[in-house]
Amino acid sequence: MAWDTDLTRERLLTAGVRQFAKHGFAGARIDAIGADAGVNKERVYRYFGNKEGLFQAVLASQLAGLLDGLAAHGSGPAAVGNLAGAMFDRCEAQPDLPRLLAWESLELDHAVGIDARRPVCAGVAASIGSATGSDHEAATQALLSIIVVVVSWTTLPRLTDAVAPGTSGAARRAAVVAHATAIGTSLTLDA
Template sequence: MPWDTEATRRKLLDAATAQFARVGLAGARVDSIAREAGVNKERIYQYFGDKSGLFAAVLATEVEHLLEGISVAGNGASALGHVAGALHDRVAMRPHLARLLAWESLELSEPVSAESRAEGCAAMVTALADALPHHDRAHAGELLLSLISLVLADRCLPHVTALVAPGSTTSSRRAAVVAQARALAATGS
């Protein structure tokens, strides 16, 4: 029976995603990832080069398309609220995204897939600038950065969330993020 390279890569990426989200690049262990995937650790070196290459592959797979498919619907404050809600839903369904982004920033000197990720962000900034007529492109970029920060905050800082808003739930947090996004869009400066 031929070796299913794609299935093996997927098993390794899934196991590595879970481990890198938990402990980051420095804390992850190749032996543990391979064991969790049920694959010989030599396949990691064959497919990804080394642990850093595997981390880069996980980041490229998981975070490169963070904004992909999220559309700007409507105009004004409701448009930014719509984006906030959609992004919150994506991160709520894939909570490892926030931790992977945090580990990337803590452990790498440059972002993975920077060019394609920058293109995705630029497209979203353009769409937001078009939907928010009282905001120029630079301000739309600042709004998007604030929005991403709002959405990721409780996932990256769960202890702070528990201390500041101990009753926070996924739905209450979503409502708060959407309301805050609308308020940010309403400010024209």
């Protein structure tokens, strides 16, 4: 039986994604991560140093994926709505991603991999700016609002239970696109 160190590292990472997304940093258990990965938990320390090292590696590997390759294509408010829709679909395809984003903010004092993430964010914000003809600051704030509206469908399910019980994913997606479009409209008019 040959050894594949890259594979064990990868297994630990994806198990970490699942476990940290579900339980957060404080709630996740190293034992459970090892079991989920199908390797001995001691491997975590050889590959990632300690629990926090694995957590940071997990966040660094996932969080860029929220915006990477996304943009407001075309021009006008609809471009902003479409961006939100694409982001929404991405979060439904990878539900661990928004939850990791939420845990990061609640449990860490500093954003992970910030130098790599900022340019991606700036690029998407710039695409909003050119689609709507708005300035950098306004486009950036709009992007921030759109992201939180999108990810909240995954990160704040209990709030949905309280405010809009029984909302379907499709209904929420339509509302998110509509609200992002509305924000895009206000940017277009202000400009």
